[in-house]
Amino acid sequence: MRRRRLLTGLGGAAAWMTAGGPARAEQPRLDPALPLGTRAEAELAELPGKHRLIKLSWRPPNYETPIAAFDQAITPNEWFYVRYHLADIPDMSVLANWSLSVGGDASERPFSLTLDELKSGFEQVEITAVNQCSGNRRGLFDPHVPGVEWGYGAMGNARWTGARLRDVLARAGVKAEAVELGLQGYDGPVLPATPAFRKCIPIAKALEAEPLVAYAMNGAPLPHFNGFPVRLIVPGWTGTYWMKHLRTLELRTKPLESFWMKPAYRVPRGMFPVAMPFVTQEDEKTTPITELVVNSLITSPTEGAETSTKGFDVRGVAWDGGAGIRGVDISTDRGQSWKPAALGPDLGRFSFRQFSLQVVPPGPGAVTVMARATNNGGQTQGTKLLFNPAGYQHNLIQNVTVMAA
Numbered sequence: 324m325r326r327r328r329l330l331t332g333l334g335g336a337a338a339w340m341t342a343g344g345p346a347r348a349e350q351p352r353l354d355p356a357l358p359l360g361t362r363a364e365a366e367l368a369e370l371p372g373k374h375r376l377i378k379l380s381w382r383p384p385n386y387e388t389p390i391a392a393f394d395q396a397i398t399p400n401e402w403f404y405v406r407y408h409l410a411d412i413p414d415m416s417v418l419a420n421w422s423l424s425v426g427g428d429a430s431e432r433p434f435s436l437t438l439d440e441l442k443s444g445f446e447q448v449e450i451t452a453v454n455q456c457s458g459n460r461r462g463l464f465d466p467h468v469p470g471v472e473w474g475y476g477a478m479g480n481a482r483w484t485g486a487r488l489r490d491v492l493a494r495a496g497v498k499a500e501a502v503e504l505g506l507q508g509y510d511g512p513v514l515p516a517t518p519a520f521r522k523c524i525p526i527a528k529a530l531e532a533e534p535l536v537a538y539a540m541n542g543a544p545l546p547h548f549n550g551f552p553v554r555l556i557v558p559g560w561t562g563t564y565w566m567k568h569l570r571t572l573e574l575r576t577k578p579l580e581s582f583w584m585k586p587a588y589r590v591p592r593g594m595f596p597v598a599m600p601f602v603t604q605e606d607e608k609t610t611p612i613t614e615l616v617v618n619s620l621i622t623s624p625t626e627g628a629e630t631s632t633k634g635f636d637v638r639g640v641a642w643d644g645g646a647g648i649r650g651v652d653i654s655t656d657r658g659q660s661w662k663p664a665a666l667g668p669d670l671g672r673f674s675f676r677q678f679s680l681q682v683v684p685p686g687p688g689a690v691t692v693m694a695r696a697t698n699n700g701g702q703t704q705g706t707k708l709l710f711n712p713a714g715y716q717h718n719l720i721q722n723v724t725v726m727a728a
């Protein structure tokens with residue numbers, strides 16, 4: 324007993340001394356294509372209610388999910404990524420008194436709503452949907468672009484429960500002149516000069532069947548940092564519209580002017596074709612980023628893993644903006660030939676779809692595994708980056724190189 328304690332103590336002291344100071348936080352293994360500074364500074368760290376995520380910044384908190392957590396169709400709440408623009412995030416005691424105001428100049432009957440009223444006053448519906456940040460994989464852009472240098476984990480798939488947005492809006496009476504729905508949360512800037520995080524969606528999107536005013540995530544209350552107690556869910560659209568700690572829904576007769584709609588969160592017009600153009604926010608050259616592009620992630624094997632020459636399983640998840648995944652093909656010969664993977668259960672067209680395939684490497688040594696998803700609209704992943712200055716919609720075919728022995 325005594326001896327063990329002594330050894331533990333020595334071990335601790337030695338680690339402390341070689342590091343030349345207090346023990347350093349554990350560094351995650353990150354893709355070598357990420358910027359050097361990001362790889363040097365990112366560390367595994369916990370937020371309240373979360374497992375250790377990959378911390379990219381603390382104020383505001385930007386934490387991504389490690390790839391291993393995507394080796395399942397649903398991303399657990401404790402592993403779900405966290406993305407904020409502003410550092411003044413109200414604490415749980417303030418949010419416990421949450422209410423939502425619904426109004427705007429395009430509403431007939433503005434009203435406000437408590438959490439109990441939201442839960443009891445509207446039909447409760449559920450949808451499984453991917454929440455992915457527009458900038459997921461930004462750090463893999465070549466050349467690099469400024470912004471949070473996300474790797475693969477600025478996304479997650481959850482089962483969301485709430486009221487239909489359109490049911491809530493119907494109670495306020497949507498005037499025929501409504502063009503947009505303005506969105507704001509309870510978080511705010513630390514400095515008054517920083518613009519508030521105000522966003523909007525087209526009224527046609529707000530009145531679709533899928534968007535939810537959600538109060539549960541995977542059957543539990545929303546975690547604090549994922550928008551407690553209520554957030555917006557906009558299936559098929561990037562996370563930027565999924566307003567957390569939702570405070571106001573504003574039916575508008577005029578387009579919103581907000582830094583976070585313009586110049587931020589824009590892509591060149593025509594670069595990413597969409598089903599519903601955001602006409603009220605378009606200018607000559609740019610349009611807001613909206614619909615997710617088809618994408619996939621290999622979760623196993625992992626980069627650098629040792630595999631058997633006799634064969635190994637390739638697994639992962641694929642998703643898109645709502646057409647649904649038609650298939651995922653796997654290559655082990657740098658894209659010369661492809662084999663279709665088996666797809667996992669269909670959890671709905673906005674969800675991750677798992678895939679798997681047993682592959683046999685051509686021989687011992689390095690083997691590069693590639694996965695290419697195709698959606699029901701025929702959209703597929705490629706090998707040429709659609710470069711845009713904000714670093715959005717990175718969906719290049721991923722290369723995972725393993726050692727077969």
Ligand SMILES: Nc1nc2c(c(=O)[nH]1)N[C@H]1C(S)=C(S)[C@@H](COP(=O)(O)O)O[C@H]1N2
Pocket residue numbers: 403404405406407408409454455456457507508509510520548549550561562563564565566567568
């Ligand atoms: N109130 C509020 N909502 C927000 C944001 C924010 O900064 N504040 N960021 C948005 C962006 S850009 C993304 S990608 C998602 C991230 O959702 P998550 O933090 O729950 O993973 O939240 C969105 N909703």
Ligand SMILES: [Mo]
Pocket residue numbers: 406455456457458562563
């Ligand atoms: Mo985002």
